[in-house]
Amino acid sequence: DAKTTQPPSMDCAEGRAANLPCNHSTISGNEYVYWYRQIHSQGPQYIIHGLKNNETNEMASLIITEDRKSSTLILPHATLRDTAVYYCIVRVAHSNSGYALNFGKGTSLLVTP
Amino acid sequence: ETGVTQSPTHLIKTRGQQVTLRCSSQSGHNTVSWYQQALGQGPQFIFQYYREEENGRGNFPPRFSGLQFPNYSSELNVNALELDDSALYLCASSLRDSNQPQHFGDGTRLSIL
Numbered sequence: 686d687a688k689t690t691q692p693p694s695m696d697c698a699e700g701r702a703a704n705l706p707c708n709h710s711t712i713s714g715n716e717y718v719y720w721y722r723q724i725h726s727q728g729p730q731y732i733i734h735g736l737k738n739n740e741t742n743e744m745a746s747l748i749i750t751e752d753r754k755s756s757t758l759i760l761p762h763a764t765l766r767d768t769a770v771y772y773c774i775v776r777v778a779h780s781n782s783g784y785a786l787n788f789g790k791g792t793s794l795l796v797t798p
Numbered sequence: 799e800t801g802v803t804q805s806p807t808h809l810i811k812t813r814g815q816q817v818t819l820r821c822s823s824q825s826g827h828n829t830v831s832w833y834q835q836a837l838g839q840g841p842q843f844i845f846q847y848y849r850e851e852e853n854g855r856g857n858f859p860p861r862f863s864g865l866q867f868p869n870y871s872s873e874l875n876v877n878a879l880e881l882d883d884s885a886l887y888l889c890a891s892s893l894r895d896s897n898q899p900q901h902f903g904d905g906t907r908l909s910i911l
Binding site: 717719721726727728729730731734736770772784785786787788789790791 | 802831833839840841842843846854856888890897899900901902903904905
């Protein structure tokens with residue numbers, strides 16, 4: 686799986702947009718980008734995923750650059766409950782030998798009042 | 799739709815003992831993955847089960863073993879417990895051969911004394 690690089694920590698004011706970057710410069714053409722977050726003492730929560738097109742759901746938007754070497758997760762109106770560790774993960778699609786999520790260390794997002 | 803459930807939520811064991819952790823997969827999912835998360839680290843892949851067989855394994859010794867049952871639920875067994883086995887053990891279920899994400903339970907917190 687491709688390796689991802691994220692900043693270790695970020696701050697965001699409540700109500701503002703939180704933009705979390707991720708570099709995945711060695712990504713292959715069939716590898717999807719997945720975003721999860723983990724609030725203390727809970728299991729990772731799936732947020733969104735994409736291949737090459739930008740994606741949006743009720744939680745967030747995912748912007749993937751045209752060369753697919755980086756992406757940005759956008760939380761449009763951050764709340765205090767969005768304080769968590771955010772993981773950007775690249776996994777191989779349709780692997781016949783099984784697959785795993787390589788979480789890395791993620792970005793610790795702190796949303797402040 | 800029932801999510802991923804894990805039991806027990808907390809467990810205390812001593813060195814050398816054996817432990818069994820349990821996971822019920824989300825309805826409609828046929829694949830179960832197990833992860834170990836040490837304090838302050840991201841989850842690390844242990845192994846994955848599909849069709850009741852191990853289908854992919856991370857860098858964990860053979861004393862970590864598992865089972866998957868016909869109803870897709872799963873067990874993680876750890877023999878000869880060591881102090882470093884203290885961690886949050888996470889189970890995730892998914893649909894094989896799909897780009898849909900893995901969904902996680904809230905884990906079992908295992909403490910080794």
